[in-house]
Amino acid sequence: MKGISHFLAGVAAATFVPGVVESAAQGSYLIVLGGFFGLLPDTLDFKFARYFEHHINIDPDPANLDPQIIANAVAVEIDRAAETQRAVRVQLHNIPLGPNRWRQYRIRFDAERNEVVITIGPIVNAALAPLDESGQRVARAKTKAKIDYTYDGEMTADIWNGPSFAFVPKAHGVEVQFLPWHRAWSHSFTLAALLGLITGVLFGSLQAGLVAFLGMSAHVVEDQLGYLGSNLFWPITKGRSAGARLLHSGDAIPNFLAVWTALALILFNLDRFSAPVQNRDPLLTPWVYLGTTLIMPALILIGVYAWERRKDHVRREVAQQADIVAELKETEV
Template sequence: MKGLTHFVTGIAAASCFPIAIRAGAEGNPLYFILGGIFGLIPDTIDFKWLRFVAKQDCEVSPDPDRPDAGGIASAVADAINSAYVSGKPRTIKLNTVRLGADRWQEYTVRFDVPLQKVRVRYGPVVSTSAEPLAPGPSEEAEAGTVCPLVLDYEADTVINAFDGPTFRMAPRTGGRICPEFLPWHRQWSHSLITWAVAATAVGMCFGWTAGAIAFSAAAAHALVDQLGFMGSSLFYPLARNRTPGLRLAHSGDMIPNFTLVWFSCLLVFWRLHDAAPFTAQLSAVRYFLYAGVLPIALLAVASRRAGQQGR
């Protein structure tokens, strides 16, 4: 999910602790700030550090002037075949194709599991925000693999602006190879064991309530990410493979992100209201129904109708 979503869910996790509510009511927001920080830390580690130190065995940099879908497909298939033959993971990075200040050549890589092939198709020329600007070259190619494939993410990966993705071709049981999308992401930084250890250190330094809030916020981050497709290594280092996500939403989808932020804010308000003296009683069922479920349902309907009209 988005960074703002993780930040707010971390604050909501902190609000579940009575001492944080009491401190907040007295004007001390430090427990809430702690929750927000630890809600952000897992992705901060990945995107501000690990992505830059991660190593790859090979790199594909398509020529902006000479579209070569066949070359890209062959390079990806070769990485898969090399991992199969050697029995060791092989990492490949696919770079973007920049045509100008705000012009990028989009292309799509598809892992065709039933036919054991890698397919590459060039798409339109797009802006940095992925808006189509002009038709792209009619270039499409495929390359076969010598082994069966298994996916832990989506079959299609669209590559356009900024930095391209990395895949680790990881051997799995039965002689299969799994193209792991962004192998540096959601590994030990999203492990519940990692944050249990880190929270213990926080607790020893700043008190056990602070440690419990730190763990709850980081754990909320990892569990929220499980709503998506990629999943996380929840029990690293005991289990290094990612636990599959529930595939309920993509990390950038508007409605799921807004829903999580909205309900997190409602939870914080509810907890503060519930602890405040001399306030009118609120029915929890009515509160979350009228302030949460109904607005989100109306937003989802409006968004769906807008999408249908735009087609």
């Protein structure tokens, strides 16, 4: 889901920890930790983990731009994964040509023919406007191994980093996974518990530890609602689990609902827990408030979302890859 959804979910989770809102009403900033830990899993992935994974670099040469070379290089790594029975990670790089010029190219895995398809696209500027349409070519490279690829779209490399993949040997072929470094160890309840413990010790406060744990766990739970889950109990579990398939993480309505729900809960908790500190009664009548600001909008939005998705019969694996592509887009702003 979007960063703001995770961040606010973390703050909302913090408001449920006994004593946190009361102390916030008296000047404590402990509650801010909820937001910090709410966004921490993606921060760890996109600002740290991605730079420390070991991968094979495929860096197209702008002076000798042959799509066949790129396609062959990718195919070789898929076959290597099959032969060695070990996962191979590959980073494709973009092709900068000048201060404001990039050669766009696209990659697609043709699972039916076991081919890697590379399409050299136009030269684009930073606004992705095509500057030169010439030189566009397509090349295919066949793999010996069977490709298990579930995403039906192409991945494009232009002004941003190219995509990274893990080629994971499985019984039925080599599975192509997007962004293998994302939603792994950083998105686990075990790390949340560990960081909660460390935070609690550092702050000398059980509340701080709970805020950290709940903030981070809220992120993991939110991501779990989509098609692709996380490695929930790393290092006990080894891979990313399947999600609950209730939503697509990049869709607008679930993100709105998450933001709105978090804000409504924060306000509700601030009212009822700050009231004694302010020597007043709570101003919000629970059933009226929760009914009108939480339940009713949730029912409407869920209804609209379900209506929008009624013809959405995408294969689970395809939706999982689409979810992770959507998360990558989130960090490109």
